[in-house]
Amino acid sequence: MNAIVNLSRRQFLKLSGGLALGFHLPQSLAQSGPGRTVSTDLAGDFSPNAFIRISPDNTITVIVKHVEMGQGTYTGLPTLVAEELDADWSQIRAEGAPADAKRYNNLFWGEAQGTGGSTALANSYEQLRKAGAAARAMLVAAAAEKWQVPVSEIKVSRGVVSSKNRKATFGELAADAAKQPVPADVKLKDPKDFVLIGKPAVRTDARAKSNGSAIFTQDVKLPGMLTAVVLHPPRFGATLKSFDAAKAKQINGVEQVVAFSTPATNGVAVLAKDYWSAKKGRDALSAEWDESAAFRLGSSEIMNDYKKLATTPGLSARKDGDVDAAFRGAARTLQAGYEFPYLAHASMEPMNCIVKLDGGGCEIWNGEQFQTVDQAVVAKLLGLDAGQVRINQLYAGGSFGRRANPKSDFVLEAAAIAKATNGAAPVKLVWGREDDMRAGFYRPMYYHTLKAGLDAQGNLVAWKHVIVGQSILTGTVFESRQVKDGIDATSVEGAANLPYAIPNLAVELHSPTIGVPVQWWRSVGSTHTAFATECFLDEIARETKKDPFELRRSLLAKHPRHRAALELAAQKAGWGNPKEGVARGIAVHESFKTIVAQVVEVSRKQSSLKIERVICAVDCGVAVNPNIIAMQMESGIGFGLSAALAGAITLKEGIVEQSNFHDYPVLRMKQMPKVEVFIVPSKENPTGVGEPGTPVIAPALANAILAMRGKPIRALPMSSQGVTFV
Amino acid sequence: MISLDVNGTLVQADADGDTPLLWVLRDHLDMTGTKFGCGMALCGACTVHIDGKPARSCVTPVSTVAGKKIATIEKIGETRAGKAVQAAWVAESVPQCGYCQSGQVMAATALLAAIPAPSDADIDAAMSGNICRCATYARIRAAIKRAAREAKVQA
Numbered sequence: 001m002n003a004i005v006n007l008s009r010r011q012f013l014k015l016s017g018g019l020a021l022g023f024h025l026p027q028s029l030a031q032s033g034p035g036r037t038v039s040t041d042l043a044g045d046f047s048p049n050a051f052i053r054i055s056p057d058n059t060i061t062v063i064v065k066h067v068e069m070g071q072g073t074y075t076g077l078p079t080l081v082a083e084e085l086d087a088d089w090s091q092i093r094a095e096g097a098p099a100d101a102k103r104y105n106n107l108f109w110g111e112a113q114g115t116g117g118s119t120a121l122a123n124s125y126e127q128l129r130k131a132g133a134a135a136r137a138m139l140v141a142a143a144a145e146k147w148q149v150p151v152s153e154i155k156v157s158r159g160v161v162s163s164k165n166r167k168a169t170f171g172e173l174a175a176d177a178a179k180q181p182v183p184a185d186v187k188l189k190d191p192k193d194f195v196l197i198g199k200p201a202v203r204t205d206a207r208a209k210s211n212g213s214a215i216f217t218q219d220v221k222l223p224g225m226l227t228a229v230v231l232h233p234p235r236f237g238a239t240l241k242s243f244d245a246a247k248a249k250q251i252n253g254v255e256q257v258v259a260f261s262t263p264a265t266n267g268v269a270v271l272a273k274d275y276w277s278a279k280k281g282r283d284a285l286s287a288e289w290d291e292s293a294a295f296r297l298g299s300s301e302i303m304n305d306y307k308k309l310a311t312t313p314g315l316s317a318r319k320d321g322d323v324d325a326a327f328r329g330a331a332r333t334l335q336a337g338y339e340f341p342y343l344a345h346a347s348m349e350p351m352n353c354i355v356k357l358d359g360g361g362c363e364i365w366n367g368e369q370f371q372t373v374d375q376a377v378v379a380k381l382l383g384l385d386a387g388q389v390r391i392n393q394l395y396a397g398g399s400f401g402r403r404a405n406p407k408s409d410f411v412l413e414a415a416a417i418a419k420a421t422n423g424a425a426p427v428k429l430v431w432g433r434e435d436d437m438r439a440g441f442y443r444p445m446y447y448h449t450l451k452a453g454l455d456a457q458g459n460l461v462a463w464k465h466v467i468v469g470q471s472i473l474t475g476t477v478f479e480s481r482q483v484k485d486g487i488d489a490t491s492v493e494g495a496a497n498l499p500y501a502i503p504n505l506a507v508e509l510h511s512p513t514i515g516v517p518v519q520w521w522r523s524v525g526s527t528h529t530a531f532a533t534e535c536f537l538d539e540i541a542r543e544t545k546k547d548p549f550e551l552r553r554s555l556l557a558k559h560p561r562h563r564a565a566l567e568l569a570a571q572k573a574g575w576g577n578p579k580e581g582v583a584r585g586i587a588v589h590e591s592f593k594t595i596v597a598q599v600v601e602v603s604r605k606q607s608s609l610k611i612e613r614v615i616c617a618v619d620c621g622v623a624v625n626p627n628i629i630a631m632q633m634e635s636g637i638g639f640g641l642s643a644a645l646a647g648a649i650t651l652k653e654g655i656v657e658q659s660n661f662h663d664y665p666v667l668r669m670k671q672m673p674k675v676e677v678f679i680v681p682s683k684e685n686p687t688g689v690g691e692p693g694t695p696v697i698a699p700a701l702a703n704a705i706l707a708m709r710g711k712p713i714r715a716l717p718m719s720s721q722g723v724t725f726v
Numbered sequence: 727m728i729s730l731d732v733n734g735t736l737v738q739a740d741a742d743g744d745t746p747l748l749w750v751l752r753d754h755l756d757m758t759g760t761k762f763g764c765g766m767a768l769c770g771a772c773t774v775h776i777d778g779k780p781a782r783s784c785v786t787p788v789s790t791v792a793g794k795k796i797a798t799i800e801k802i803g804e805t806r807a808g809k810a811v812q813a814a815w816v817a818e819s820v821p822q823c824g825y826c827q828s829g830q831v832m833a834a835t836a837l838l839a840a841i842p843a844p845s846d847a848d849i850d851a852a853m854s855g856n857i858c859r860c861a862t863y864a865r866i867r868a869a870i871k872r873a874a875r876e877a878k879v880q881a
Binding site: 213221661662670 | 741742745746749752753754756758759760761762763764765766768769771798799800803812815816819820821822823824825826827828831849850853854856857858859860861862863864865866867
């Protein structure tokens with residue numbers, strides 16, 4: 001098995017023509033290096049499986065199947081290997097795996113490779129520990145054979161194999177270990193013996209990302225490569241009728257101008273040796289568009305339609321008890337509607353992708369989040385087999401979901417442009433910020449209505465939640481698995497699994513089809529369901545004169561993990577001990593099996609508000625790297641705040657009104673609050689942390705503002721409600 | 727052909743004078759540490775130093791910087807402040823996706839060169855032009871303070 005695995009990887013690399021060839025590396029490979037796909041095995045390397053390569057120089061390379069987009073996969077996943085290998089952390093390097101779903105599939109997704117749903121560490125937890133344990137067993141067997149001692153007398157600690165006075169490094173044993181049989185089964189450590197898991201190992205990418213040497217797609221330069229800058233239609237659904245490239249071709253450096261069309265996008269591409277020439281060429285283009293099928297509504301018209309839909313019966317996503325009867329018997333009812341805008345991901349690295357066509361197929365360089373989907377879609381466009389689409393992994397300069405596009409929009413666009421130029425040169429597609437912000441694939445707009453029924457004592461006896469918004473998954477390859485009876489699981493997650501003990505509860509969904517491309521956005525459905533449910537619960541608490549923390553606590557008796565996270569956040573915040581001039585809000589929400597509770601403290605600063613402090617408690621099972629968990633909570637909170645405070649993509653007659661960071665403002669240094677993160681101790685298998693910090697902050701903040709001024713916030717962003725922050 | 731002083735070395739680039747310095751660095755000189763984020767001086771990912779002052783290279787025509795001293799992320803670690811900042815970035819676990827961090831490091835280094843012991847208000851003023859979508863701001867603040875302490879110890 002060992003030999004087969006190694007052979008297949010070598011075959012892959014042979015097919016790919018050798019990555020080192022002409023690959024431009026501006027800096028020496030420091031620490032974990034630039035983050036590119038695996039380099040080839042060298043003589044004397046020990047590669048016991050698809051995830052580990054130990055070299056004679058004593059470095060251990062962990063091949064990571066998930067993209068590093070900031071969430072820490074290049075540290076968390078190697079930690080699992082290093083733990084069972086008993087390696088020293090300083091030996092560890094990380095490299096991105098090639099696209100190969102047979103070896104590098106996401107174990108939660110069947111035979112598909114990709115990163116999403118905060119699954120990277122969770123699905124790898126046993127797989128990579130077993131990989132490390134197998135390698136360790138082979139190193140031990142090699143030492144036992146060499147020293148003629150029983151295996152039981154051999155110890156391994158921090159990268160050194162020893163027996164009495166003999167010792168050897170992994171590198172010294174690598175060649176001999178490679179000759180050992182791969183063990184059929186391995187025993188994993190008892191968690192009490194963990195050395196690295198639970199400790200804050202330094203990120204493998206920290207140094208390269210502090211000195212400019214980390215390589216992103218944007219930084220790759222291939223011999224003869226041309227940069228493509230594109231002109232997209234002004235409205236979604238419009239198609240190119242004709243274009244005039246005469247002026248573009250007069251620009252110094254412009255080499256080609258081509259039209260392209262894919263199932264996801266269409267337009268005109270200007271290709272030049274450098275970005276600036278291509279951009280000037282693009283700006284000089286004129287084009288005519290067929291807008292007969294274009295989308296022409298504005299955001300306010302869409303919202304009005306959604307509000308009408310919300311008054312009609314929707315598809316049932318959950319039905320407990322008899323809601324109608326409970327409302328009829330209720331002493332009083334409360335109602336509220338919540339509005340959410342489209343949101344752009346706006347990752348710092350605008351979308352980009354490099355495609356090189358050659359006799360044997362197609363080679364892609366990308367911060368690749370969705371290998372198997374992109375391979376299939378690009379193969380279809382180019383008339384290839386999926387296996388002929390080879391993908392080189394790079395660091396992604398953020399994504400927040402955007403680089404995992406179910407229609408492969410920008411990857412496919414790069415392939416279509418390469419095809420339109422007949423593969424004459426490798427093509428690097430570079431979107432400017434405006435192209436990125438106006439290309440669609442937003443977090444959908446939503447409208448929610450909530451209705452609560454209370455008995456004479458103020459107890460919550462009925463809850464009806466209606467959600468209106470576009471389905472993200474309908475019409476994608478995920479529809480068959482995640483859209484059941486018309487219910488897109490991502491539209492109702494966080495609402496249909498509401499943990500609170502309410503005897504009569506109904507959740508209904510409307511999924512109107514409109515022509516704006518939509519996509520998941522960090523924490524997906526929970527971006528809106530957490531806000532609607534957690535804010536409405538605070539409105540109920542206020543109306544019934546109950547403490548928001550105590551009300552949640554009383555409704556979570558059957559959910560001890562939610563309750564523990566809630567209590568930890570409240571305790572650390574000093575809930576119940578008022579602070580002069582400060583209002584507090586609390587919220588708790590589960591997403592991707594991780595539970596997060598947050599308390600926000602807000603004060604007044606003249607006519608604005610200031611977020612003084614955020615206390616965050618998280619239960620994500622075993623804490624593999626507490627420092628990275630804290631980083632992801634801080635990041636999720638900051639990302640959620642950007643949307644809560646001022647994030648909105650709006651349409652006017654179908655045209656996106658925003659274009660860059662001046663009209664799509666995001667959180668900046670002076671607005672970032674102090675964040676204190678506390679981890680609930682746990683022995684459960686780890687769950688993700690990349691997304692679950694995000695959905696909780698907006699409702700916790702809104703609840704603090706409700707406590708402060710007695711008036712709820714029922715539409716985001718808060719800037720649209722006249723609420724501003726210093 | 728335009729001659730430039732980049733990190734103390736005289737280099738030549740065959741670029742039109744209106745080309746932003748960012749693209750001359752990245753596409754003509756193959757120095758890709760300086761990043762493209764917005765093209766409108768709104769995000770700070772492209773921050774370099776021109777005669778010691780932080781500047782957004784995405785809106786700086788290359789014709790305007792001939793004869794000036796340009797410093798970039800590739801060599802900033804050779805300065806005392808730059809070295810302290812980069813070490814503090816690792817010590818405080820600042821980078822996540824990392825794409826904005828070249829610009830953050832350049833802005834922080836310029837701040838420390840101008841104000842060796844910056845206050846929170848100084849940090850807000852100097853760093854608010856640099857966006858980080860991973861929201862690493864609190865750690866950037868801590869790292870700047872750490873770098874200030876360490877640079878003082880070394881002085």
